[in-house]
Amino acid sequence: MVMGAEAKRRPAPGAVAPGARPWHGYGLGLRTEHFEAVLEQRPAVDWFEIISENFMVAGGKPRHYLESIRNLYPLAMHGVSLSIGSTDPLDRDYLRSLRQLASEVDPIWISDHLCWTGFGGINSHDLLPLPYTGQAISHVASRIGEVQEFLGREILIENVSSYVNFADAEMDEATFLAEIARRSGCRILLDVNNVYVSSRNHGFDADAYIASLDAEKIWQIHLAGHSDYGDYVIDTHDHPIRDEVWDLYARMLQRLGAVTTMIERDDNIPPLQELLAELEHARQVGDDALARRCTAVA
Amino acid sequence: MIRLESLQGRFIDHLRRKADFPSAWCAQGTVDSETGLAIYANAYTARLREALEADHPCLARYLGDELWSRFCAGYIEQHPSRVRSLRGFGAQVPHWLARNPPFSQHLEVAALAAFERELMDVFDAADAPRMDWSAMQEFEHPDWPHLRFGFHPSTRLLTTETNAVEIWRALKDESDPPPGGASAAPARLLWRDAERISRFRPVQAEELLALRACLLERADFATLCERLAALRAPDQVPALAVELLRQWFDDGIIQAIRTP
Numbered sequence: 428m429v430m431g432a433e434a435k436r437r438p439a440p441g442a443v444a445p446g447a448r449p450w451h452g453y454g455l456g457l458r459t460e461h462f463e464a465v466l467e468q469r470p471a472v473d474w475f476e477i478i479s480e481n482f483m484v485a486g487g488k489p490r491h492y493l494e495s496i497r498n499l500y501p502l503a504m505h506g507v508s509l510s511i512g513s514t515d516p517l518d519r520d521y522l523r524s525l526r527q528l529a530s531e532v533d534p535i536w537i538s539d540h541l542c543w544t545g546f547g548g549i550n551s552h553d554l555l556p557l558p559y560t561g562q563a564i565s566h567v568a569s570r571i572g573e574v575q576e577f578l579g580r581e582i583l584i585e586n587v588s589s590y591v592n593f594a595d596a597e598m599d600e601a602t603f604l605a606e607i608a609r610r611s612g613c614r615i616l617l618d619v620n621n622v623y624v625s626s627r628n629h630g631f632d633a634d635a636y637i638a639s640l641d642a643e644k645i646w647q648i649h650l651a652g653h654s655d656y657g658d659y660v661i662d663t664h665d666h667p668i669r670d671e672v673w674d675l676y677a678r679m680l681q682r683l684g685a686v687t688t689m690i691e692r693d694d695n696i697p698p699l700q701e702l703l704a705e706l707e708h709a710r711q712v713g714d715d716a717l718a719r720r721c722t723a724v725a
Numbered sequence: 726m727i728r729l730e731s732l733q734g735r736f737i738d739h740l741r742r743k744a745d746f747p748s749a750w751c752a753q754g755t756v757d758s759e760t761g762l763a764i765y766a767n768a769y770t771a772r773l774r775e776a777l778e779a780d781h782p783c784l785a786r787y788l789g790d791e792l793w794s795r796f797c798a799g800y801i802e803q804h805p806s807r808v809r810s811l812r813g814f815g816a817q818v819p820h821w822l823a824r825n826p827p828f829s830q831h832l833e834v835a836a837l838a839a840f841e842r843e844l845m846d847v848f849d850a851a852d853a854p855r856m857d858w859s860a861m862q863e864f865e866h867p868d869w870p871h872l873r874f875g876f877h878p879s880t881r882l883l884t885t886e887t888n889a890v891e892i893w894r895a896l897k898d899e900s901d902p903p904p905g906g907a908s909a910a911p912a913r914l915l916w917r918d919a920e921r922i923s924r925f926r927p928v929q930a931e932e933l934l935a936l937r938a939c940l941l942e943r944a945d946f947a948t949l950c951e952r953l954a955a956l957r958a959p960d961q962v963p964a965l966a967v968e969l970l971r972q973w974f975d976d977g978i979i980q981a982i983r984t985p
Contacts, residue, residue, distance in 0.1 A: 550807065550808065629754035
């Protein structure tokens with residue numbers, strides 16, 4: 428027996444099965460270096476993810492390319508400045524800019540990170556780790572609720588790579604993430620590379636982490652490269668995706684079914700063709716994993 | 726339990742000043758906490774330094790590695806980011822360079838930084854339609870004295886006492902920059918053209934006077950002529966005013982003609 432939507436293995440982008448997560452196919456992070464190539468080549472990418480802050484400018488080339496590419500592809504908005512875990516007040520000016528950009532872009536969704544970026548008005552411009560405590564869950568879930576009310580939509584929250592864990596943790600990271608998603612009603616953007624990086628740095632089982640999350644909450648996957656220094660791993664986004672992350676991704680899809688996926692590359696950015704080839708590999712890995720899933724449930 | 730505020734405050738202090746973060750607050754994973762904290766602290770400095778280098782590539786080249794490192798360390802220490810986007814982190818760079826030796830002893834250094842920041846502002850200033858010279862023909866000559874002009878939002882007038890722009894040009898072309906000295910022109914006009922290319926050109930004394938009147942003070946055409954009369958014979962003023970105005974239309978920096 429073949430199960431409903433899984434029979435098609437790869438549904439048409441934009442399809443939403445009742446009660447299930449939306450499916451938008453395979454996307455790429457939209458980077459300045461590729462603006463012209465995207466417009467000229469119109470590559471077979473199902474959607475692009477933009478860094479929201481890069482387009483919170485008055486005009487010029489960034490806004491021109493955004494508008495042109497928006498006319499050709501669905502876009503998701505991915506932010507780095509929400510600082511949802513900070514004890515500083517939420518930045519209302521930022522939220523207004525985010526809402527304004529969303530009204531212009533009409534994104535498939537808006538996402539940011541489960542972290543804090545600043546304290547006392549000072550911005551580290553980094554995705555800093557939170558302690559996995561009930562105190563932090565209440566703080567973050569409440570702020571996500573405020574943000575969602577302000578934006579008038581549910582957001583996606585992404586797990587970050589981390590290099591430090593705190594001694595007063597009352598639970599593991601996956602439980603922390605799952606509970607915040609449950610309490611706030613937000614969805615999860617699961618960065619498979621970040622799960623791998625943190626699993627190496629903190630010594631947890633990456634498969635168990637993913638298995639413990641509510642599958643229906645996971646609306647998007649990030650794939651990216653990292654740098655392996657032997658004793659520790661850093662999430663650098665400047666390399667192709669490594670085999671161990673592809674393997675984790677495949678096992679995850681086999682368990683979860685199709686999840687909207689994109690590749691993030693933020694440094695050492697190669698020509699677009701190279702990323703398109705990597706995206707095609709993601710499609711292949713996804714198709715194979717979903718085929719195995721169909722066989723398993725037959 | 727450690728309060729979240731305390732943890733975040735100490736963590737930020739560690740990033741900024743390498744202040745001790747209590748090891749008892751960290752769990753020991755595969756990576757020891759000292760290494761983990763160092764990864765964050767190194768990334769903090771590296772990220773801010775990269776942002777400065779992205780905004781000021783010619784300044785970095787002009788200063789050379791040693792002075793550039795001294796500048797970055799000093800600026801990052803004194804100006805922690807209080808802005809949402811790294812785009813604004815370096816906003817105080819020209820001011821800092823003008824006040825801190827040895828940079829402040831070379832006036833062209835701060836001026837070079839100011840020029841690079843003006844170019845950034847030109848790049849992503851608001852969009853607006855532009856008018857061409859034919860729009861002026863719609864007004865009868867008796868109306869002209871009262872006309873005021875709206876400039877494209879990307880338009881910037883930068884006073885240039887030093888040869889920072891000449892230095893920038895040479896560095897951009899990967900040539901040896903001239904030694905610091907006086908500017909060939911008292912100002913530069915910067916703007917973004919209709920193809921979204923950033924442009925700049927020298928501005929001489931008469932045009933500087935005219936731009937100060939029309940761009941900065943929003944003065945009308947009559948006032949423009951009065952100002953120019955300080956530099957030219959009365960019979961030459963109208964032709965000069967029209968010539969300058971026409972040049973601005975041709976540059977594509979006039980977005981509106983305003984009547985009283």
